[in-house]
Amino acid sequence: MIVGRQKPFEEIWDMIKDFKKVLVFGCNTCVAICHAGGGKEAEILASLLRMKASQEGLSMEVMHAAIERHCEPEFFDHVMDYVRTFDVVLSLACGVGVNFLSERIGNIPVYPGINTEFYGAVPKAGMFTELCAGCGNCILHLTGGICPVARCAKSLMNGPCGGTNNGKCEISQDVDCAWYLILERMKKLGTLEKMSEIEPPRDWSTGLHGGPRRVVLEHIADLETQKETEGS
Amino acid sequence: MKSGSNLEKVLDGGYFAVTAELGPPKGTSASVIRRKGELLKLYCDALNITDNQTAIVRMSSLGGCVLLREMGIDPVMQMVVRDRNRIAIQSDILGAVALGIKNVLCLSGDHQKFGNHPMAKGVYDIDSIQLVQTLKKMRDEKKFLCGENISGEVALYIGAAANPFADPFEYRVTRLAKKIEAGVDFIQTQAVFDVDKFSRWMDMVRDRGLDERVHILAGVIPIKSLGMARYMRDNVSGISLPDEIVTRMEDAKDVKEEGVKITIEIIDQLKEIDGVRGIHIMAVAWEEIVPAIVERAHLLPRPIL
Numbered sequence: 001m002i003v004g005r006q007k008p009f010e011e012i013w014d015m016i017k018d019f020k021k022v023l024v025f026g027c028n029t030c031v032a033i034c035h036a037g038g039g040k041e042a043e044i045l046a047s048l049l050r051m052k053a054s055q056e057g058l059s060m061e062v063m064h065a066a067i068e069r070h071c072e073p074e075f076f077d078h079v080m081d082y083v084r085t086f087d088v089v090l091s092l093a094c095g096v097g098v099n100f101l102s103e104r105i106g107n108i109p110v111y112p113g114i115n116t117e118f119y120g121a122v123p124k125a126g127m128f129t130e131l132c133a134g135c136g137n138c139i140l141h142l143t144g145g146i147c148p149v150a151r152c153a154k155s156l157m158n159g160p161c162g163g164t165n166n167g168k169c170e171i172s173q174d175v176d177c178a179w180y181l182i183l184e185r186m187k188k189l190g191t192l193e194k195m196s197e198i199e200p201p202r203d204w205s206t207g208l209h210g211g212p213r214r215v216v217l218e219h220i221a222d223l224e225t226q227k228e229t230e231g232s
Numbered sequence: 233m234k235s236g237s238n239l240e241k242v243l244d245g246g247y248f249a250v251t252a253e254l255g256p257p258k259g260t261s262a263s264v265i266r267r268k269g270e271l272l273k274l275y276c277d278a279l280n281i282t283d284n285q286t287a288i289v290r291m292s293s294l295g296g297c298v299l300l301r302e303m304g305i306d307p308v309m310q311m312v313v314r315d316r317n318r319i320a321i322q323s324d325i326l327g328a329v330a331l332g333i334k335n336v337l338c339l340s341g342d343h344q345k346f347g348n349h350p351m352a353k354g355v356y357d358i359d360s361i362q363l364v365q366t367l368k369k370m371r372d373e374k375k376f377l378c379g380e381n382i383s384g385e386v387a388l389y390i391g392a393a394a395n396p397f398a399d400p401f402e403y404r405v406t407r408l409a410k411k412i413e414a415g416v417d418f419i420q421t422q423a424v425f426d427v428d429k430f431s432r433w434m435d436m437v438r439d440r441g442l443d444e445r446v447h448i449l450a451g452v453i454p455i456k457s458l459g460m461a462r463y464m465r466d467n468v469s470g471i472s473l474p475d476e477i478v479t480r481m482e483d484a485k486d487v488k489e490e491g492v493k494i495t496i497e498i499i500d501q502l503k504e505i506d507g508v509r510g511i512h513i514m515a516v517a518w519e520e521i522v523p524a525i526v527e528r529a530h531l532l533p534r535p536i537l
Contacts, residue, residue, distance in 0.1 A: 009310065047372040138467060153354075154314070154340055154342065154356045155356045156356070157361075158359050158360075158361040158362065159402075159406075160407075161340040161360070162393060162394075162469075162470040163342070163343070163469040164399050164400075164470065165398070165399070165470065167470040168470040171345050171346075180337070180399065180400060183400055183403055184400075191397065195403070196406050196409060196410060196413075198361060198414055200364065201361075201362045201365075201366070204357065223465060
């Protein structure tokens with residue numbers, strides 16, 4: 001899931017303070033699970049903004065709403081007319097949602113109310129950890145299912161650097177050394193000898209470094225085109 | 233000869249090598265490099281110029297190496313993969329070779345978080361082992377990583393680091409073996425304070441015959457103060473500094489002299505370990521002590537080859 005964290009209130013206030021009609025717009029999927037941007041958070045943030053506006057003596061109308069997803073058009077359909085009645089939308093969706101809504105909404109600004117952090121797991125309630133970097137070139141079969149791209153601070157490919165300290169990363173005692181975990185895992189799997197093979201320089205072009213990415217499923221895309229052609 | 237560098241000649245000639253680290257200034261003064269170079273040139277076979285060590289911006293290693301080269305000193309250009317992608321790395325190597333630099337030490341580099349620009353974007357396009365591979369390919373095949381041809385010779389003596397003290401201990405020898413497989417010619421290790429642990433690592437190195445395939449220079453750091461001893465024991469990842477050394481520094485009347493004595497004792501022990509082909513002195517901000525250490529460790533005169 002995508003993990004987000006609400007921006008500091010002051011930063012949000014600075015973004016929206018000059019608008020008269022504000023919609024705090026939540027997303028009830030990933031960012032709701034991490035208590036950053038669901039309907040509940042939208043409601044709370046809207047009331048905080050109303051309080052702030054009244055403290056500042058500003059006349060500002062702040063409403064809140066939420067839909068199930070901000071990353072597929074059909075989820076927006078029933079609310080777009082309503083959304084377009086505002087001066088600004090403070091989106092609590094991830095960055096994908098902010099981009100996606102910006103493209104569709106017309107001449108109304110959409111501002112981010114959360115910082116989109118990473119996609120991660122929920123090892124326990126209230127904790128979220130980054131486990132995958134979405135690099136587009138998965139090598140987890142070589143590393144015992146533990147990703148050095150996402151979890152090694154230097155994205156090293158050939159084992160731990162000299163900074164490993166009691167199984168922790170040199171950047172912090174709170175961060176596990178990914179390569180330490182990989183080696184322990186490989187030991188358990190009985191495949192430690194694989195760690196003596198050299199992994200050559202990676203192709204990073206499959207990730208963000210290759211420019212914005214797009215996945216097209218030809219068979220489905222073709223079907224859609226066919227439908228459109230038949231329709232016209 | 234792969235590069236014809238002085239360091240290569242010394243090691244291939246079977247001499248016990250002495251190298252030292254020279255920290256470049258946080259500024260533009262060539263005289264800082266020249267002064268330190270002048271101080272060390274008769275005491276070392278080659279001098280390393282660090283590459284933005286601990287991620288603090290300093291004069292480039294390439295610039296510092298050129299200044300040493302002009303003085304007739306054999307420089308070792310340190311290169312970290314933190315700040316450059318494969319395009320910049322290969323380009324810098326071509327420039328370095330053109331300017332007469334023959335030794336390159338391949339490193340991961342301390343994470344940018346430790347430095348004076350902790351918000352910087354780290355590069356890490358390739359890792360240190362892949363950097364060794366890249367340089368070997370440039371030298372031996374005269375090809376870039378992408379496979380295209382390089383015009384001219386890329387005569388390089390390729391170095392890398394090894395840290396026998398970082399965990400997992402058992403894996404550290406495998407990592408050395410990988411560096412050798414990648415094509416490394418010489419190794420400069422992390423500073424040795426715990427000679428017993430280093431010796432156990434060297435046993436494993438010799439068991440696998442790795443000492444025959446690469447020249448290992450053991451690193452030493454002269455300790456200048458009690459605070460430094462404590463700091464390194466408690467705070468520096470990948471350094472193993474026994475309490476005994478801290479106690480000696482605590483009890484010493486002249487701490488600097490005690491630090492020098494400890495360093496010389498360590499060097500004496502390192503010389504006795506089979507497979508150790510030299511020492512690498514990292515006198516951080518204390519380069520002026522290196523001549524005394526080299527002299528008192530009976531490592532003079534340096535061979536003229």
